[in-house]
Amino acid sequence: MSDKDVLLSMGFDAGRLTPLVGALKATGNRGLQPAMDHILENEGKPVPDLSGVTANSSSSGGGGGGDVPMDEDDDEDAAALRAVYGGSTASATAAAAADVEAKSIKCSQCGKIFKNTALVNYHAEKSGHDQFEESLEEVKxxxxxEKKQKLEELRLKMAEKRAVKQKETAKEDKANEAIxxxxxxxxxxxxxELKHKELIKEAENxxxxxxEDQKARAAIKAQIEADKKARAEKAAREKALREGNTYVESSSAAASSAAPAAAAASNVAGKDYPHTRLQIRLASGGQPYTTTLSSDATLREVAEFLAGQVLAVDVETVNFAQHFPRKVFSHADFSRTLKELGLTPSAVLIAS
Incomplete structure (x- = not known):
């Protein structure tokens, strides 16, 4: 890169480059840096007119007798101009005096030239390059x-990008489908698994x-047998009293007959059943009503259920009784639970 290009890339005015010859001379031709410092120091001074140098150079080249002689300083200036710009003094002066205008911007890192700053910014963003300079090269x-070739290249690049995108999309879709x-x-x-557990739980229930039903039936059957024996004992005792005979009750027989019923009843009553199945029959007849309540439900809740089924039943006046074993429940029992009344896990109540 020439000294002129370096100074142009640094922002120096093209019109100020002509004094470079004098700057080089003034600094003893020690190089570009001292000459540049000299120009900066004389920034406010007017640009010297070197037209005389051109004229003298032309006269010297022609060898005419009427020409103005060139002094020693003019010779050194002309020689410096030729050294910087090359060629004759006239052409060097014309090049220095010409209005230099940058026609493009060049990337110092890769050498590409660009027509405008928008393309430069795009190139810098894509490549990461950050060193640019003005250039006199014209972007043709x-x-x-060439336009057709560029368009075809863009089409091929777009087709490749679409193909890559389609592959990535297909891969993502496949992964999502697998998930x-x-x-x-x-x-x-x-x-x-939940269905299997539900089936097991239902089968267990x-x-x-x-x-529980088998145990309840056994208890009821044992109670019936005990009631039969008790009624037989009562009938025998009444018969003996009517005939004037003395009847001696066999306590061992009564105890032995009541033992199975008591054992069965104790086994049933000792279990903790969460629910109680009730069959409620009306003393006046009609269809029985069946319901399942919590074992912690009270007898009043049973009355309320029956009142909701039969309009003629009043919660405050209805009475309940049980045949086996024979038992009558008073209104004082309405606050007691079915578990406390021994009605679990199932019972038959007579409502009146």
Whole structure:
């Protein structure tokens, strides 16, 4: 790069470059840096007119007798101009005096030239280059063939980008589909597991209810047998009294007959049942009403249920009784729970 290009890239006015010859001379031709310092120091001074140098150079070249002689300083200036710009003194002076105008911007790092600053900014953003200078090279307009070639290159690049994008999209879609399928399988497995657990729980509840029903039936059967024996003992005792005979009750027989019923009843009453199944029959007849209540529900809740089914039943006046074992519940029992009244896990009540 010439001294002139360096000074232009640094922002010096092209009109101030002509005094470079004098600056080089004034600094003893020690190089560009001292000459540049000399120009900066004399920035405010007018630019010297070197037209005389040109004239003298021309006269000297022609060898005419009427020419103005060139002094020693003019010879040194002309020689410096020739050394900087090359060629004859006249051409060097004309080049220095010409209005120098940059026609493009050049990247100092890769050598590419650009027509305007917008292209420079785009190049800097894409490449990361940050060193640019003005250039006298002119960016020639593209020919039709070059335009077609550039357009074809852009089309190929766009097609490649679309192909890469399609591949990436297809890959992402495939990965997302695999994730979705795995999530669906996991969800189905979870549903099947929950369903299996529900079936096991339901089967266990049915088995437990069946066992409880069997125990309840055994207890009721034992109570019926005990009631039969008690009625037989009562009938025998009344018959003996009518005939005037003395009847001696067999306590061992009564105890032995009541033992199975008591044992069965104690086994049933000793269990903690969360729910109680009730069958309520009206003393006046009609269809029975069946319901399942919590074992902690009170007898008043049973009355309220029956009142909701039968309009003729009043909660405050209805009475409940149980045949086996024979038991009548008063209104004082309405605040007691079904568990406390021994009605779990199932019972038959007569409402009147």
């Amino acid at each position: 307009p593209l020919t039709e063939e 979705r399928r795995k999530a669906g399988r996991d969800m189905n497995d979870l549903r099947e 049915k088995r437990r209810e069946k066992v």
